Amino acid sequence: MIQLTDQEFYGLVKFIRMHYGIDLSKKRLLIEARMYSVLYEKHLFSFSQYFEILKHDSSELNTLLNKLTTNHTYFMREPSHFQFLKNTILPEQQKENREHNLRIWSAGCSSGEEAYTAVMVMKDYFGTSSGWDYRILATDISTKALANAQAGVYAEESLKDLPSQWKERYFKKAGSEYVLSDEIKREVILMQLNLMEDFHFQKPFDLIFCRNVMIYFQQAAKSELLQKFYRLLKVGGYLFVGHSETIQHDTAGFRYVEPSIYRKDN
Numbered sequence: 001m002i003q004l005t006d007q008e009f010y011g012l013v014k015f016i017r018m019h020y021g022i023d024l025s026k027k028r029l030l031i032e033a034r035m036y037s038v039l040y041e042k043h044l045f046s047f048s049q050y051f052e053i054l055k056h057d058s059s060e061l062n063t064l065l066n067k068l069t070t071n072h073t074y075f076m077r078e079p080s081h082f083q084f085l086k087n088t089i090l091p092e093q094q095k096e097n098r099e100h101n102l103r104i105w106s107a108g109c110s111s112g113e114e115a116y117t118a119v120m121v122m123k124d125y126f127g128t129s130s131g132w133d134y135r136i137l138a139t140d141i142s143t144k145a146l147a148n149a150q151a152g153v154y155a156e157e158s159l160k161d162l163p164s165q166w167k168e169r170y171f172k173k174a175g176s177e178y179v180l181s182d183e184i185k186r187e188v189i190l191m192q193l194n195l196m197e198d199f200h201f202q203k204p205f206d207l208i209f210c211r212n213v214m215i216y217f218q219q220a221a222k223s224e225l226l227q228k229f230y231r232l233l234k235v236g237g238y239l240f241v242g243h244s245e246t247i248q249h250d251t252a253g254f255r256y257v258e259p260s261i262y263r264k265d266n
């Protein structure tokens, strides 16, 4: 098996951290294991040769990111967020939002389960002929994860926490897999976006999900991203992070609402 030299390893760790925020410094074996097949298919003998290819072929960067990102997720993950959406955010919106237009962003959406679950919650809440526009923007750096979100085909395991009536209503079984209906899929706009880059949106968001993404980021990248989220939220907008993540009071100005839920007050 081809081994990463120390120099190659530290070079790659630095490159990924600088451009994508992800800290791979403890993932040496994972890098070797996941990249081995790529090097093998290209008949390469060292990682240095691969890095040379990367310099000239930006599409190869997608292969690298597809291999090295952690994309594990499932429907209804961390259900208290979806309860909060249903019991707090949607009633607030119904009272105060005259445009009937909700702007939600699933940042680091992986294969789409988070955004699709939120759509199911909103469909349930508003009903079918509601007149509300609640399409969700869902972004990720991994083109493979986005292609899986686009396909909307999931293993049974991914649906284990979903209420059975939603499973029956929104999925068709195909062999051992479950195919998500267009009724849900069309409410989600998928896009590749690197959270470490400068990005702008025409209108601010009511809610941003960025769950289990920043856990792989170094503190500086995390603080910078939180400041971007703060700027991109409406006053009164919410940020959901993963349950194992916390936001320090001095970063960005978010108010703690309850575990892993923060709000922009002014």
Ligand SMILES: C[S@@+](CC[C@H](N)C(=O)[O-])C[C@H]1O[C@@H](n2cnc3c(N)ncnc32)[C@H](O)[C@@H]1O
Binding pocket: 019, 020, 021, 022, 069, 070, 071, 072, 073, 074, 077, 107, 108, 109, 110, 111, 114, 139, 140, 141, 142, 145, 193, 194, 195, 196, 210, 211, 212, 213, 242
């Ligand atoms: C573990 S998944 C989280 C999925 C979902 N949010 C959840 O909580 O289940 C983390 C995702 O963050 C994405 N990611 C990591 N770094 C990123 C970056 N710099 N820009 C955009 N997405 C990134 C990864 O590709 C991966 O799909």
